[in-house]
Amino acid sequence: MPRDLALRVLREHLASVYGAYDASIVVHFGLGVALGAAMYIASPRAWILAWMAAHLLLGLALYLMPRWHADLPLDQTPLWARRHARTVTLVSLATATAPWLFISRDDLSATSVLTVVVIGSCARAMQLLWPLKPALYGYTLPMMLSLITALAWQGDGMHLFLSMFSLAYLLFTLRVGQQQHRLLTDSLVLRFENEALAERLGEQIAAAERASIEKTRFLATASHDLRQPLHAIALFGAALENEHPQSRNAQRLMRAVNALGSSLDTMLDVSRLDAGVVEPALEPVSLDVLFRALNPMFAAQAEQRQLQLRLRASGLWVRSDPRLLHRMLSNLLDNALKYTARGGVSVRARVRRNGDGLGDSVWIEVVDSGIGIAPGQLDRVFEEFYQVDNPGRERSHGLGIGLAIVRRLSRLLGHPVQLRSRVGRGTRFRLVLPRCDAQAAPGPWAVRAEAA
Structure with missing residues (x-):
């Protein structure tokens, strides 16, 4: 001894x-x-x-x-x-x-x-x-x-x-x-x-957490430096495609650059959220304006997959960060379209009356008729790089980070995310947001609502 x-x-x-x-x-x-x-x-x-x-x-x-x-x-x-x-x-x-x-x-x-x-x-x-x-x-x-x-x-x-x-x-x-x-x-x-x-295990865990924090902080700090060369490549590729519009190599180059840029943006967004450098700016947000902004982004994708896409107007206002809420709904819509082979995807909002005297809530639901999620996978879909029914890591399904970003933004904004799904019967994601009225001095999202 x-x-x-x-x-x-x-x-x-x-x-x-x-x-x-x-x-x-x-x-x-x-x-x-x-x-x-x-x-x-x-x-x-x-x-x-x-x-x-x-x-x-x-x-x-x-x-x-x-x-x-x-x-x-x-x-x-x-x-x-x-x-x-x-x-x-x-x-x-x-x-x-x-x-x-x-x-x-x-x-x-x-x-x-x-x-x-x-x-x-x-x-x-x-x-x-x-x-x-x-x-x-x-x-x-x-x-x-x-x-x-x-x-x-x-x-x-x-x-x-x-x-x-x-x-x-x-x-x-x-x-x-x-x-x-x-x-x-x-x-x-x-x-x-x-x-x-x-004690040794605690020290190793602490060292791993410090390394993860340092990695996250580095990526969040260096995001501009990492994006700049990719942006330059995209500009040169676009110029090459304009000079030779029929060149298959130029088209392939641009598709690869766009895919790489999308993946890099996603990973850097995760790093910035984990590093705590994203500060939400809460203000009244018109859901009708938000839905109209989302519709053209995903209409082509839905049409290409022969799916119906419905974003229903409601006239409701919520208190949130418009850009971060836009990102949450974008990720949920993108995820729903990827895992829906027939039928469609709908986005709707409705008021939920609270009996606790704390004000009404607004439920935003993204509902699809896709493959659904097994009960044992409901908690895992919010993990990084986890994808349902994609064991071969098919690149068309992305990196598997979209829902992980949704969970991080949900915690950051205080908008709980609820999930219900049945295999073969589709999936429903629900965001719970505080309801509010439009302010007398509207922000940019309110101006667009009035203009619309």
């Missing part, structure tokens, strides 16, 4: 023993005084009173002597363990005089009382001294061996029987004490090893 671990185990053993120090002193010397008083009543003798007085003085000295406490240095633990073992050995030696003073062949009742008191005192002390094996032996052996030899010295059958009984009890209790000491030690070793493993 490593020294540091052995010291920590010994310290716990010592703390356990000293936790019952006062009680041990009171019980031990209380039994001794009671024994002396009983003997004195049976046969008044001056030396019995002297033995009782000496016994009490020893108990008082032990009560007043310096003790171990938890603030002491760890490297002093073995010193205090040896000191405690010597102390209990001294106590045992003092009590070991009793059998030779009080056992008599002619007074069997006194012998029986003394035997019961000594064995009971050892039984009580051994339970407290199991953690420290030297103290266990130091307390038990002098007292019990004195009792055993004093009983055997009398020579008659009854005293020999009590002597053999006491010897068997001593051997049994020492064996039990060793087993308990081993169990206590093993449990402490296991506890400290688990604590060390948990």
Whole structure:
């Protein structure tokens, strides 16, 4: 066992023993005084009173002597363990005089009382001294061996029987004490090893989190530098396509550049959200204006897939960040269209009356007739890079980050996202937003609503 671990185990053993120090002193010397008083009543003798007085003085000295406490240095633990073992050995030696003073062949009742008191005192002390094996032996052996030899010295059958009984009890209790000491030690070793493993695991988790935060912060900070060369490539590719409009290579180049730009924008958006650099600007937002802005973005995609796309006007206003809400609905619409083979996708808004007096809510629902989501996958669809029914990572289905961005924006804006789906029966995403009225001094989204 490593020294540091052995010291920590010994310290716990010592703390356990000293936790019952006062009680041990009171019980031990209380039994001794009671024994002396009983003997004195049976046969008044001056030396019995002297033995009782000496016994009490020893108990008082032990009560007043310096003790171990938890603030002491760890490297002093073995010193205090040896000191405690010597102390209990001294106590045992003092009590070991009793059998030779009080056992008599002619007074069997006194012998029986003394035997019961000594064995009971050892039984009580051994339970407290199991953690420290030297103290266990130091307390038990002098007292019990004195009792055993004093009983055997009398020579008659009854005293020999009590002597053999006491010897068997001593051997049994020492064996039990060793087993308990081993169990206590093993449990402490296991506890400290688990604590060390948990500490190392915590350090590794903290290091991984710091690395992730640094990565996220770097990507969020360097987003402009990363986008700039891609933007330049897109400009050169567009120029090349204009010069050679029929060139398949130029068309392929632009498709690749556009796909790369879209993927890079998505990943950088995730990094900026994780880095906490996106600050929402809440204001009244007209849902009709927002839906009209979304319709041309996805109408061509829906038409190409022969799907119906409906964005229903409602005249409702909500309090949100218009650009971030636009991004949430864009991702939900894009996801719905990708996983719908026939039928269509609808976006609708309706008022939900709240009974708590906190104002009405608006539910924005994106409903599709697509493949649906199995119950075991409902929580996973919001994870990064997870895609339903796309084990081969088909690039036409994107990176699998759209819903992860939706979840981040939901937390940022305080707009809960609810999901219901059945396999083969479609999916419904619901955003819960606070309802509000248009302000007298409208923002840009309100101006567009009035212009429309």
